[in-house]
Amino acid sequence: MKRIVVVGASAAGLAAAETLRREGYDGALTLVGAEPHAPYDRPPLSKQILAGEWSPERLPLRPYADLEALGLDLRLGLAATGLDPAHRTVRLADGTRLRYDGLIVATGVRPRRLPGAGAHVLRTLDDALALRDRLGPGRHLAVVGAGFLGAEAAAVARGLGARVTLLEPAPVPLAHAVGERVGRVLSGAHLDHGVDLRTGVAVREITGDGVLLADGGLVAADEVLVAVGSLPNTDWLAASGLTIGDGLVCDAYCEAAPGVYGAGDVARWHNPLFGVDMRIEHRTHAAEQGMAAARNLLRPDARKPFAPVPYFWSDQYDMKIQAYGHLRGHEEVAVVAGDLAERRFVAAYRTGDRVTGALAVGMPPKELRRWRQAVAAGASWDGTVPDGAAVPAEAA
Known part of the structure; x- marks a missing residue:
């Protein structure tokens, strides 16, 4: 490949660009971002930035020198407005048309x-x-x-x-x-x-x-x-012929079309670990999927399915909330450690006959890690969760 274009300059897009260079790609690499800012971290926006605990200078994901070292053609403050897969071109808001041999779509979401x-x-x-x-x-x-x-x-x-x-x-x-x-x-x-x-x-x-x-x-x-949810930024893909359905629809390798991969909040892909299509809006996931998409784009003959255990966290008052897996659509919940009344507990989630998720509040990381391992291993519910701990989803 002579030129790869990454559209979206946040966590997923930056991770993709860094992975391409780390994996040996030395061709032209363009990173397009609609915001004028260099790639920055979003989770602190609703926490440390909103609280006034951090200045904006703490947000960049990488020092500018590190970005320069990637040898990027960095196009910030320019939104992508169209994609022509037949001619392998991305159109930008200023009328520029970028030719690509490989494309990673990481355009994220916008608020409803x-x-x-x-x-x-x-x-x-x-x-x-x-x-x-x-x-x-x-x-x-x-x-x-x-x-x-x-x-x-x-x-x-x-x-x-x-x-x-x-x-x-x-x-x-x-x-x-x-x-x-x-x-x-x-x-x-x-x-x-x-x-x-x-x-x-x-x-x-x-x-x-x-x-x-x-x-x-x-x-x-x-x-x-x-704060009523978000919409995937796929409008610019409307005339592209790519499949759009609550995001850019991708396969288990994060591929949306030949030479076109999706990553981060905008991508809806098939996660073989759970056997379902999912689109995830979490910071850790965005970086992991950006890396996976980059590797699969760069080495199509050695592609690997992207099958992560999703992770997210939230800080509210004195509560540290962490979760692994796929919690939505669960059928049972079991409190497997701690006490709900004290807001210090681990809850496990069942879908079908498997442990598919776990959520912890105020618990040491080791209490949650073993449940992450159970999710990753596809552990059976009956063989993992203590008798009497679970309740049906409608009563959970």
Whole structure:
């Protein structure tokens, strides 16, 4: 290959570029990023950056000298606007057409928005700084969506002295992912810290005065953060002929089409470890998939399926939440260590007859590692989980 183009200059794209060089590729390598910033870390945006504990200078994933050493044709502040696989060209917002022999798509996601205007979202450095400047004692923040991002932002805002109202359409936040019992435990931390948590609430639109609810009520607030999920950045691929379905659809090798691979939040690929298609929006996963896509692109005759045990973490108040595996769609949950009431526990998750996930709150890493090993090994549920620990998913 003479030229490889990586579209997306965040964790997945940078990992792909570094892997290509590390694996011996010495041809032309272009890294395209829609943001003007050099590749930076996103998880701290809703934690240390929003809290004012870090300055933006701590965010870059690599020192500039390390980027220079990669010999990149770095195109920052330019979004990709089109792809022509037949002619192997990527079109950029300034009209430039980049020819490629190999392509890695790592364009990530963008926040979902709600009707109305004036709400904050939290995806980029600029988003985090804009919200940070509006928080503090005497301010009232309404957060729409009590998933992990909304929960982290609510926790930080409370720590800054702001009043927080957290609005969630589901009866129990995060129950679809972690189960009702675990969801209630995590929600309880917000109540303990003075958050006005309202569940089963539908939002109509954002107004200049706050959040207008579907029943006509108004949640007045100084600032509104919308954290209701994200959309894969695939619009630029609409005329490409590639398969799009909640992301760029890829096979088990992360390949979307001949010479075109996907990585990170935008990629929906078949994970053979679990036998299902999945798209994952977590920092560790993005880097791992960027590396896997790069290796498979570079050595098509020695490709390996990408079959990771996904990992994510979240910091909320004094809770360190960590999880491995595929928790969604589980059928049973078992508390296998610790105590839910103390918010120090490990919960294991079953799908079919296998252990498919584990989540820990406030526990030493070794308590969770053995459950990661069980997930990776496809361990049977009955042979791994103690009798009497599990409850059906509908009661979990």
